[in-house]
Amino acid sequence: MLITILRRILYALPIALAVSLFCFALVHIAPGDPINAILPPDAPADVVDAVRKTYGLDKPLPVQFGIWLWKVLQGDLGKSLATGRDIWPDLSGALQNTLTLALAAAMIGFPIGIVLGSLAGAFRGTWIDRACVGTAVAGVSVPHYWLGMVMVVIFSVTLNWLPSMGASQDGSGGWSLDWEHLQHLVLPAITLSVIPMGIVTRTLRGIIGEILGQDFITTLRGKGLRRPGVVVHVIKNAAPQALSVMGLQLGYLMGGSILVETVFAWPGTGLLLNNAIFQRDIPVLQSTILVLAMFFVALNLAVDMAQSLIDPRMRRA
Amino acid sequence: MSGDLVKVRDLAVRFVSRDRTVHAVRGVDFDLAAGEVLCILGESGSGKSVTLRALMRLNPAARTLMEGTVQVAGRDVVAASEREMEEIRGSLVSMVFQEPMTALDPVFTIGQQIGETVMRHEGLSKAEARKRALELLDLVQIPSAERRLAAYPHELSGGLRQRAMIAIALSCRPKLLLADEPTTALDATVQIQILLLLRRLQQELGMGVIFVTHDLGVAGEIADRIAVMYAGRFVEEGSVREVMRKARHPYTQGLLGATVHEGMRGKRLVTIAGAPPNLETPPGGMPPDICAFAPRCERADAACEQGVPALDGAFGTHRARCIHQIAEAVTC
Amino acid sequence: MADPLLDPVPDLGGPAQPLLLVQNLSRHFGKKGSVVRAVDGVSFAVKKGETLGIVGESGCGKSTTSRLIMGLIEPSGGEVIFDGEHVGPGGMPLSVYRRQVQMVFQDSYASLNPRLTIGESIGFAPRVHGLSREATDARVRDLLAAVGLAPDQFARRYPHELSGGQRQRVNIARALALRPRLIILDEPVSALDKSVEAQVLNLLVDLKAEFDLSYLFISHDLNVVQFIADRVLVMYLGQVVEIGPVEALYREAAHPYTAALLASRPSMDPDLRRTTPPLTGDPPNPVNPPSGCRFHPRCAVVQRGCDIHVPPLADVSSGHLAACVRVGAA
Known part of the structure; x- marks a missing residue:
């Protein structure tokens, strides 16, 4: 078991390295000399050279990558071009806000998706199935930002029940989950939960339907197991696949909330990215993408490990 | 025959969906005494597995219509609540399946x-x-x-x-063990081990066993009695010796002739022309009431299309569902 | 001058030359530490006009052998000689070889393209080989008739x-479409009901005579092999343990494994029931097989040294060989 875990980690390392290489390359892939992003186009040549030297841009690319990676590993993501401040403090705050939002959305979307998907799978072909699948399709099809705006119009503007902007009145965010912060969380979390809800529903419907059609379910019924006894088997068989879908969805929630964060002015990484793009703040862009991507890699690793913990057949590979 | 472990009368199983009905089992009767081994022999689609599953009510509940009488150790399987069935399954009756991997x-x-x-x-x-x-x-x-x-x-x-x-x-420690082709997926040297194991356990534990197979050799190794199933009905039933050596029904005879065994080299194998009847009808329909084997039978004549022949007991415990078989017996 | 596509490739080596000669064929899978010796040094011949049966249990390598002969997988070693000519680079080109050797698989459904009609499936290879549409149509009709399917009824289904x-008949017709000389039948009747199995076996016997074919017939069913084969080859864990004429081999099996395999057949006669199984345990995994004679851990008559020395195939009688120390000694 320990060996399996170590091997999985070993497999994840090259992926992480490739991701960081991609993030590093982002600066160089982006059109134009990176120096243009820092200096005005008409800057004198000696200034350009000096800046080049300061940022290490005169060294060969592999060396630049090495230096950059070393700094990143030490938590030094560089400075923002727009504000001139260190990136990490801002990013870490935004990250916490995004994580809060993503977890909240997952806590709403996943359980609903699991329940709807299991019902649909267990009652395939009946009206229950059609109702659950209908809900799922609606969830996946409705555009995020549109739903967000409709919710704001209804619950904030018309009913005036919930706030529509930000994570709190005073701009603080993170993990302080008091009444004030919770109120701010409700609308964006619900908006964000709709797509994963739909996807989890559809996936679970497929998984549960398939498992219930397998021979061993007949064996279990033949042993006289009551429904709860059979359900335990179904859950353990469904868990590996379900976990991998949910892990992937959580990853998308972390990275894919740009629109929702923009609609609700949620001070998360989405907003940060949005601003960085419009300000051509490449270091911020680079760092945010890197951190989010690493999250994704870590998440996949966690899912992988959970899967091999549940399914003995996956332990060898 | 009181004290029977299993009593099945006029068992019919239909699978119903919106656009069609499959008449999988169309009137099966048999008894099984405690400690007896019955082999239900048949080809794919004959209804042998459905019959076996009906004894435990394991066919998919939502689309299965089950009629007739099924009693196992005096318990009424057709009328029992799902709760009662859950008590019976795995304790009084249990089942071994074909493919242990799945x-x-x-x-x-x-x-x-x-x-x-x-x-x-x-x-x-x-x-x-x-x-x-x-x-x-x-x-x-x-x-x-x-x-x-x-x-x-x-x-x-x-x-x-x-x-x-x-x-x-x-x-x-069930009183009745149902086995659905339990050795078909196994290698030859393993198959015989499992057959011998089942036979030994059956004798030691005194269980009744109903064993479904398509393999005459397997039936020969394990059965006390054999029932041959065709198109949802038993067409012949008798002791293993009676059926193997003096098969009465043309289908059984064809099956025996078609099964390759020792000493057939160089000879032409007996075949049964055609294919089993389609037991699918539109909803509410019924397959025709004739001898189901008649369209493939060399002995068939107009009389075979006048209703379904009875599973006749002219030979005591050896019965066959064929009018010509009976005529022969009377004349000889 | 005959159309090369309408007629079979002519005999080159003469009647004494085996149609197919397999020499020291091997296929190992995996890396060091856990090598699967699926096929390990297998040699045999299929004579012209004969049916060679290959029997053995799962993991014995019989299916891998058939795929090696067809060239569907690359061998780790050994060679295939067809009618006296080495197959592969420097010898008979694969394209010429493949026309003369065809295969029929167990799963009749998976081996037919579901989007093609029966007629299109059978006519596909002749068309690809440049036979005209009219000639192809005629051949498809002939073949369907030969396998007992009315052409008017079935060609368009x-x-x-x-x-x-019926599908297995179509597969056989398709295998015949290029007028091959050897057909490899890999468990061709295993998925069929008994009454249908008999029909297909009769058909195979007829076609062999009609089209002047040789068969390599792979099956786990010893009764079927006894019915159809002239000679039988028994495999165990990737190796040949016995080969010989069907009567001799079934009458007095020389290898203890063959004997056990034969004794494992269930008997239709209830008075001949067995009481003890001929072998215990399952066929072992071909990963890291036992040393010496691979059968020795399960053998009832194992001797000292069986775990060390690999017994060679030795003559039992004329044309009947077995790989067991007791054969050499007696």
Whole structure:
């Protein structure tokens, strides 16, 4: 078991390295000399050279990558071009806000998706199935930002029940989950939960339907197991696949909330990215993408490990 | 025949969906005494597995229509509530399936899968269940039982998996064991081991066994009585010797002739022309009331299309569903 | 001058030359530490006009052998000689070889393209080889008739509209489409009901005579092999343990494994029931097989040294060989 875990980690390392290489390359892939992003186009040549030297841009690319990676590993993501401040403090705050939002959305979307998907799978072909699948399709099809705006119009503007902007009145965010912060969380979390809800529903419907059609379910019924006894088997068989879908969805929630964060002015990484793009703040862009991507890699690793913990057949590979 | 373990009368099973009805079993009658082994012999689509599953009411509940009388040790299987069936399954009656790889849950250990049955029916504790599971693995001759308890199905060979499946089925000492082609998926040298194991356990435990197979050799090894099934009905029933040596029904005779065995080299194999009838009808429809084998039968004449022949007992316990067979018997 | 596509490739080596000669064929899978010796040094011949049966249990390498002969997988070693000519680079080109050797698989459904009609499936290879449309149509009709399917009824149908037995007939017709000389039949009747199995076996016997074929017939069913084969080869864990004429081999098996395999057949006669199984345990895994004679851990008559020395195939009688120390000694 320990060996399996170590091997999985070993497999994840090259992926992480490739991701960081991609993030590093982002600066160089982006059109134009990176120096243009820092200096005005008409800057004198000696200034350009000096800046080049300061940022290490005169060294060969592999060396630049090495230096950059070393700094990143030490938590030094560089400075923002727009504000001139260190990136990490801002990013870490935004990250916490995004994580809060993503977890909240997952806590709403996943359980609903699991329940709807299991019902649909267990009652395939009946009206229950059609109702659950209908809900799922609606969830996946409705555009995020549109739903967000409709919710704001209804619950904030018309009913005036919930706030529509930000994570709190005073701009603080993170993990302080008091009444004030919770109120701010409700609308964006619900908006964000709709797509994963739909996807989890559809996936679970497929998984549960398939498992219930397998021979061993007949064996279990033949042993006289009551429904709860059979359900335990179904859950353990469904868990590996379900976990991998949910892990992937959580990853998308972390990275894919740009629109929702923009609609609700949620001070998360989405907003940060949005601003960085419009300000051509490449270091911020680079760092945010890197951190989010690493999250994704870590998440996949966690899912992988959970899967091999549940399914003995996956332990060898 | 009182004291029978199984009594089946006029059993009919239909699978109903919106656009069609499949008449899988169309009137099956038989009795099984305690400690007796009945083989239901038939080709694919004959209704043999459906009949077997009907004895435990394991056919998919939502689209199955079941009629007739099915009694197992005096319990009415057709009328029983789902709750009662759950009590009966695995304790009074249990089943061994064809493909042990798919019939066992891949993510639970063998020990867990045996244990949950005894914990469910006999209320044993985890430790007691483990002890029972060990005894059962010894009973089915699985070597290094202790280690195998913690094994997952994919870690065992095909033969060991089927032994584990048998251990699960026997865990609550059923009076009736149903076996659905339990040796078909196994290698030749393993198949005979499993057959011998089942026969020995049946004798030691005094179980009644209903064994479904398409293989005449398997039936010859294990059966006391054989019932030949065709198009949803028994067409011949008798002791294993009677059916194997003096088959009465043209279908049984054809099947025996078509089965390749010793000494047939260089000869032409007997074949049965055509294919079994389609038992699918539009909803509410019924397949025609004629001898189902008549369209393929060399002996068939107009009389064969006048209703379904009775499973006739002119030869005592050896009965066949064929009017010409009866005529022959009367004349000779 | 005959059209090369309408007629079979002519005999080159003469009647004494075996049609197919397999020499020291091996196929190992995996890396060091856990090598699967699926096929390990297998040699045999298929004579012209004969049916060679290959029997053995799962993991014995019989299916891998057939795929090696067909060239569907690359061998780790050994060679295939067809009618006296080495197959592969420097010898008979694979394209010429493949025309003369065809294969029929167990799963009649999976081996037919569901989107092609039966006629299109059978006519596909001749068309690809440049036979005219008219000639192809005529050949398809002939072949369907030869396998007992009325051409007018079946040529336009799709595989899912056919029964298992009918589909297997179509597969046989397709295998015949290029007028091959050798057909490899890999468990061709194992998925069929008994009454249908008999029909297909009769058909195979007829076609062999009609088209002047040789068969390599792979099966786990010893009764079927006894019915159809002239000679039988028994495999165990990737190796040949016995080969010989069907009567001799079934009458007095020389290898203990063959004997056990034969004794494992269930008997239709209830008075001949067995009481003890001929072998215990399952066929072992071909990963890291036992040393010496691979059968020695399960052998009832194992001797000292069986775990060390690999017994060679030795003569039992004329044309009957077995790989067991007891054969050499006696």
